[in-house]
Amino acid sequence: MIGQPNLDEDIINFASDNTSGVDLEIFSVVEQAAKSSAMPYGDDVFTSKLQTITNEIFEKRVSIFPVATGSAANALALSVVCPPYGSVYCHKESHLEEDECAAPEFYIGGGKLSLLSGEKAKFSAEILRAKLEVKSPAPPVHHSPAAAVSITQATEIGSVYSIDEIAAISDVARYHRLSLHMDGARIANAIVSLGVTPAEATWKSGIDVLSLGATKNGVFAAEAVIFFDPDKAADFEFRRKRGGHLFSKHRFLSSQLLPYLEENKWLRLAENANLRAQQLGKGLQKLSQFSILHEVDTNMVFVKMPVSLADGFKRKNCLFYTWGQDEGYIFGRLVTSFNTTEKEVDRFLEIASQLAN
Numbered sequence: 001m002i003g004q005p006n007l008d009e010d011i012i013n014f015a016s017d018n019t020s021g022v023d024l025e026i027f028s029v030v031e032q033a034a035k036s037s038a039m040p041y042g043d044d045v046f047t048s049k050l051q052t053i054t055n056e057i058f059e060k061r062v063s064i065f066p067v068a069t070g071s072a073a074n075a076l077a078l079s080v081v082c083p084p085y086g087s088v089y090c091h092k093e094s095h096l097e098e099d100e101c102a103a104p105e106f107y108i109g110g111g112k113l114s115l116l117s118g119e120k121a122k123f124s125a126e127i128l129r130a131k132l133e134v135k136s137p138a139p140p141v142h143h144s145p146a147a148a149v150s151i152t153q154a155t156e157i158g159s160v161y162s163i164d165e166i167a168a169i170s171d172v173a174r175y176h177r178l179s180l181h182m183d184g185a186r187i188a189n190a191i192v193s194l195g196v197t198p199a200e201a202t203w204k205s206g207i208d209v210l211s212l213g214a215t216k217n218g219v220f221a222a223e224a225v226i227f228f229d230p231d232k233a234a235d236f237e238f239r240r241k242r243g244g245h246l247f248s249k250h251r252f253l254s255s256q257l258l259p260y261l262e263e264n265k266w267l268r269l270a271e272n273a274n275l276r277a278q279q280l281g282k283g284l285q286k287l288s289q290f291s292i293l294h295e296v297d298t299n300m301v302f303v304k305m306p307v308s309l310a311d312g313f314k315r316k317n318c319l320f321y322t323w324g325q326d327e328g329y330i331f332g333r334l335v336t337s338f339n340t341t342e343k344e345v346d347r348f349l350e351i352a353s354q355l356a357n
């Protein structure tokens, strides 16, 4: 067959949630889009329905803008809420800082990231307040003024900000007249973990603009920026077009996101990923050679194990990222996905217990 590489079905891949495939219902909606014609640049029924359903899900009139990657979503969203000379406050381990090749600074047009620390890849309202209140003797014109704050939900290590933590950060942001952005590459996993509504997880807790992730949770390649005050989105369309993210066949982004959001599919997919991570974490915890490093809030399990076991997993076609080494031990990150099965986790645990013996 055309373009068919050898696919190894035996691999258990916990390297990341972007190694997983695509939900087949979503696939079929994209197929429908592929079989029909539509006007370009978002003037199509998938896109208009996506806007309607997003309003329903978030219980208010919002503006949603599909883009192709999470980095584009973050950088374009921040470019609207931060002037070229401004600063965005974010965690030092955030995707913005570590994984986006200075795209936020580029799209903002020269702005900078001001880095905060804090346990579990989260910063607190107190840490933010303290940093914002540092006064320099020089007149204000010499500094980059604070313009926005960005939090990642769920974080880069799978931990979750509680609603109270977000609301407290939002209070500090409001006091200093800063916009609050949420990098929600894994927002669905966080919503499921918190057991709240999408509205409570975002604008009701003070979020102004959201990067809504979807790629890691069952679509091909689509994310979206959502402004909870549509009036604040006025120049986003121009920035998206200038940034090369206004797709001419726009319906192929919207037709991924529409079935993703409809009938709570995004939350159901994330629920599976979270449950499988629980199963994996609990299973590994029973084996004395493994120690779980962080509480499993969403779909990531961090585990310390002997180096020899990590090598054993590789030989058994079990993939995950490892780093660091500490006296014969190594750290591993296992990420489960929307389509990870109970059986797959059982098989991984079986291999783990064989290797550990």
Ligand SMILES: *Cc1c(COP(=O)(O)O)cnc(C)c1O
Pocket (backbone or CB within 6 Å): 068, 069, 070, 071, 072, 095, 096, 152, 155, 156, 183, 185, 186, 215, 216
């Ligand atoms: C994956 C991810 C993104 C988006 O990354 P892209 O590769 O640009 O799609 C953004 N933020 C976080 C926290 C992520 O994990």
